[in-house]
Amino acid sequence: MQVMRDKxxxxxxxxxxxxxxxxxxxxxxxxxxxxxxxIVDIPLNCSLQGKSPTCPSANNYPSSQxxxxxxxxxxxxxxxxxxxxxxxxxxTGITQEMVMSGRRTAHxxxxxxxxxxxxxxxSRPYQTRDIFSQWGILQLLxxxxxxxxxxxxxxxxxxxxxxxxxxxxxxxxxxAPLFAYAANDSTHDIVFPDWSFWGWxxxxxxxxxxxxxxxxxxxxxxxxxxxxVHAYWKGNPxxxxxRIELLxxxxxxxxxxxxxxxxxxxxxxxxxxxxxxxxxxxCMHRYKIxxxxxxxxxxxxxxxxxxxxxxxxxxxxxxxxxxxLVPLKHYWPIKDHNKCRSIRHAVHWGNNHPQQAQAxxxxxADFILNQLKMDYVYDYMFHLLSAYAKLLTYKPTVPEKAVQxxxxxxxxxxxxxxxxxxxxxxxxxxxxxxxCALPPPYDPVSxxxxxxxxxxxxxxxxxxxxxxxxxxxxxxxxxx
Numbered sequence: 130m131q132v133m134r135d136k137x138x139x140x141x142x143x144x145x146x147x148x149x150x151x152x153x154x155x156x157x158x159x160x161x162x163x164x165x166x167x168i169v170d171i172p173l174n175c176s177l178q179g180k181s182p183t184c185p186s187a188n189n190y191p192s193s194q195x196x197x198x199x200x201x202x203x204x205x206x207x208x209x210x211x212x213x214x215x216x217x218x219x220x221t222g223i224t225q226e227m228v229m230s231g232r233r234t235a236h237x238x239x240x241x242x243x244x245x246x247x248x249x250x251x252s253r254p255y256q257t258r259d260i261f262s263q264w265g266i267l268q269l270l271x272x273x274x275x276x277x278x279x280x281x282x283x284x285x286x287x288x289x290x291x292x293x294x295x296x297x298x299x300x301x302x303x304x305a306p307l308f309a310y311a312a313n314d315s316t317h318d319i320v321f322p323d324w325s326f327w328g329w330x331x332x333x334x335x336x337x338x339x340x341x342x343x344x345x346x347x348x349x350x351x352x353x354x355x356x357x358v359h360a361y362w363k364g365n366p367x368x369x370x371x372r373i374e375l376l377x378x379x380x381x382x383x384x385x386x387x388x389x390x391x392x393x394x395x396x397x398x399x400x401x402x403x404x405x406x407x408x409x410x411x412c413m414h415r416y417k418i419x420x421x422x423x424x425x426x427x428x429x430x431x432x433x434x435x436x437x438x439x440x441x442x443x444x445x446x447x448x449x450x451x452x453x454l455v456p457l458k459h460y461w462p463i464k465d466h467n468k469c470r471s472i473r474h475a476v477h478w479g480n481n482h483p484q485q486a487q488a489x490x491x492x493x494a495d496f497i498l499n500q501l502k503m504d505y506v507y508d509y510m511f512h513l514l515s516a517y518a519k520l521l522t523y524k525p526t527v528p529e530k531a532v533q534x535x536x537x538x539x540x541x542x543x544x545x546x547x548x549x550x551x552x553x554x555x556x557x558x559x560x561x562x563x564x565c566a567l568p569p570p571y572d573p574v575s576x577x578x579x580x581x582x583x584x585x586x587x588x589x590x591x592x593x594x595x596x597x598x599x600x601x602x603x604x605x606x607x608x609x
Contacts, residue, residue, distance in 0.1 A: 170557040170558065171189060171190050171191075171557060171558055173536050173537050173540060173541065173555070174188055174537055175537060175540075175541035182537070182538040182539070182541060182542045183537070183538060184533050184534070184535035184537055184538050185535070185537060190271065190274070191274050191558075191559050192244065192274055192275055193274055193275035194273055194274055194275060194276060194559045194560065194563075195559070195561075198561070198562050198563050199562070200563075200566075201562060201563040201564060201565050201566050202565050202566065203565060203566050203568060204505065204508060204509075204512070204564075204565035204566060204567055204568060205453060205500040205505060205565075206453060206568060207449075207450050207452055207453025207500070208508075208509060208512060208565075208567055208568055209568050209569070209570060209571055210449070210452050210453075211509070211512055211513050211516055211567070212516075212569075212570035212571070213570070213571065213576075214312075214319050214320060214513075215319070215513075215516055215517060215520060217303050217304055217306075217317055218303050218306060218520050219520075221302045221303045222520050222521070222522040223303075223306050223517070223520045223521050223522060224301075224522050224523065225281070225522075225523050226301065227301055227303060227304075227305055227306060228281055228282065228283060228305070228306060229283075230301060230305040231283035231285075231291075231292070231305035231306065231307035232251065232283060233291075233305075234285050234287065234291040234307065235251055235283035235284055235285050235307060236250070236251060236252055236253065236254045236258075236259050236284060236285060236286045236287070237249060237250045237251060237259055237263070237283075237284050237286075238251070238281070238282070238283055238284070238528065238531070239263070239266065239280075239281075239282050239283075239284055240279075240280070240281045240282075240525050240526070240527055240528060240531060241270070241277060241278075241279055241280050241281075241525070242279050242525055242526065242527055243279070244270060244274060244275055244277070245533060245535075246263070246266060246267060246270060246533065246534050246535070247527045247528070247531040247532065247533050247534070248263060248531055248532060248534050249528045249530050249531040249532075254286035254287060255286070255287075256329075256331045257324070257330065257331065257547065258286040258323075258324045259284075259286050259324075260324075260539060261324035261325075261327045261328060261329075261550070262284065262286060262321075262323075262324045263534055263539065264327050264536075264539050264540070264551060264554070265322065265324070265326060265327045265510070265554075266510070267534065267535060267536050267539065268327070268507070268536075268554065268555065268556040269507050269510050269511060269514075269556075271536070271555075271556040271558075271559070272507050272556045272559065272560050273507075273511055273559070273560060273564065274559050276511070276564075277511065277514060277515065277518075278514075278515060278518040278519070279518065279524065279525045280514060280517060280518040280521065280525055281521065281523075281525035282306065282308055282514075282517065283305070283306070283307050283308065284307075284308045284309075284321075285307055285308065285309045285318070286309075286310070286324070287309070288310075288311070288422070288423050288424040288425075289311075289423070289424050290309055290311060290312040290313060290316035290318035290424075290446070291307060291309065291316070291318060292304050292305055292307050292316055292317040292318050293315060293316055293317075294315055294316060294317060304317045305317075306319060306517070306520075307319065308320075308321045309321065310322075310323040310324075310425070310448060311424055311425035311446040311447065311448050312446065312447060313445055313446045313447065319513070319517070320447065320448055320449045321449060321510070321513065322448075322449055322506050322509065322510060323427050323448065325337070325427045326503065326506055326554075327550060327551070327554040328546075328547075328549075328550025328551070328553065328554060329427075329550075330545075330546045330547040330549075330550050331399075332395060332398070332399075332403070332406065333398075333403040333406065333546065334408070335550065335553065336550050336553040336554035337430075337503060337506070337554075338502075338503045338553070338554060339553050339554075340408065340409075340431075341434060341497070341498065341501075341502065341503075343408075343409045344408065344409050344412065344431065344434040344435060345434070345498055346409070347409035347410070347412040347435070348412055348434075348435065348436045348494065350412075351412075351413060353415060353436070353437070353483075353486075353487040353490060353491075354483060354487070356413055356414050356415045356437065357389070357413060357414045357415065358387075358415055358476070358480055359387050359388060359389045359414060359415075359416065359476065360387055360388045360389065360414065360415075360416035360417070360418050360440055360472050360475070360476050361388075361389050361391075361411070361413075361414035361416065361417050361418065361437075362375065362388070362389075362390050362391070362417070362418035362420065363390075363391040363392075363393050363411065364392075364393050364420075364422075364426075364428065365392070365393050365394075365395060365422070366392060368422040368423045369421065369422050369423045371420060371421065371442075371465065372420055372422065374468060375390060375418070375420055375442075375468060376390055376392075377469060378390060378468055378469040378472055384469070386469040386470070386472055386473045387472060387473045387475075387476035387477065388418065388469070388472050388473075388476070389414070393405075393406060408431050411435070412435035412436070412437060414437055415437055415438060415476075415479065415480075415486070415487075415490075416437055416438045416439075416440050416461075416475070416476055416479060416486075417432045417435055417437040417438075417439055417440065418432075418439075418440045418442065418463070418472065419432045419433075419439055419440070419441045419442060419460075420442040421442070421444050421445060421446060424445075424446050425444065425446035425447065425448055425451075429441075429448075429451065430450075430497055430501060433459070433460070433493040433494060433496065433497045434494055434497040434498065435490075435494065436490045436491055436493070436494035437490050438460075438461055438479055438486045438487070438489050438490040438493075439459070439460040439461065439489075439490065439493050440460070440461050440463045440472060440475050440476075441454075441456075441460040441461065441462055441463060442463045442464075442465055442468060443462060443463065443464060443465040443587075449509060449513075450500075450501055450509075453496070453500070454493075454496065455582065455583065455586070456583055456586040456587050456590070457489065457586045457589070457590065458489065458492050459489065459492050459493040459496050460489065460493055461475050461478075461479070461486075461489060461590070462586070462587045462590050463475060464591070464594075470594070470598065471594060474593070474594045474597045474598070477597070478593070478597075503554075504565075505565070507564075508564045508565045511564045512564065512567045516567075536551075536555065539551070540552070540555070
């Protein structure tokens, strides 16, 4: 359901009517958010940190935000999926028993009471996913102090969604409200921004606010028309069989599928100082391939930001923003089966329709640069957590085994690149503006419309591809 109605993007070239005919659904106009933070920098207090990280008993950080501010702009249209994700609990509300039923796969329980965050840890996930997710929530509390209501939730930091539709505790009237990074059409997991927005130190990936600017600058170094004419992918294929299959699409003595595939060995990269994994330096091809890992992958935002035409292999999962993407507007859809043939056709079509292919790349980058900036990441978190809290049927209290967390308790004990990620992503002062205005839920007609738009565009590309191969792949019949 990756569909969105957003503002028209500034483009150097225009899409043909074959591609644009369904853009009549894209009617939302976004106002530029006035999210300039106050100049004052309120630092962390690490002077009292010992062997056991603690939170200062008192600090000089504001406990509330100025309410005398201008009316906020409208949020991007993908925020409407917040209502859909919370739909299972619209009538029942969320009881404490429902929350606790999500403990089976949760890595931690988060409780916010009176603006303070408390965590009860059940198990540690892979690397530092939990720490950076908690860090992100703490930055949200700093960005909008006094605005977030009390809440109680379970968070799963794994790759796979866990709350399957039609399963769970039959004694409960609704499923467990479990927060996670990804979900699919068969699950009820509540999608939440992943840890990498605040940095991924284990693979030397900077905080999103820093990296996004670097990717934007990288786009200016070469025109789309001057870039390598092949499709590019670099990553770890060992995490999923579908990625191992993608290796077959690399150029060989027998075939040239218009793809250049590179294996990323993270063990080697770690030992050699990450010399071959700089993301901005990878914006040098006309086309970049996105393929999921064992489930969804955080790499999509990095790929789209490059303004190369994204060739998106049909995904099985979605995160919080991908349902806002429209085929043939933000990306070119690639079939999960017969990947190589599908990629070859896509590149052939793009090289024969360079203005249209370039416009798709520009629109994808525009979506990321303007609608996935950290302002909106925080606003999505704010609206999701606020709407979730309204559904709670009980007053949250601090669990007996929970400990308070704060920016000092997480950041002060850290060193090296992990510390840098936290400092680079630290909210320095309360926002000078209110969160964007949450759009209303989809009505049934609108929801059917966005789903139909996506499905019809994918079918259109499938038909173009069939005609291409029926013609012997020598004649481009894509727009006939």
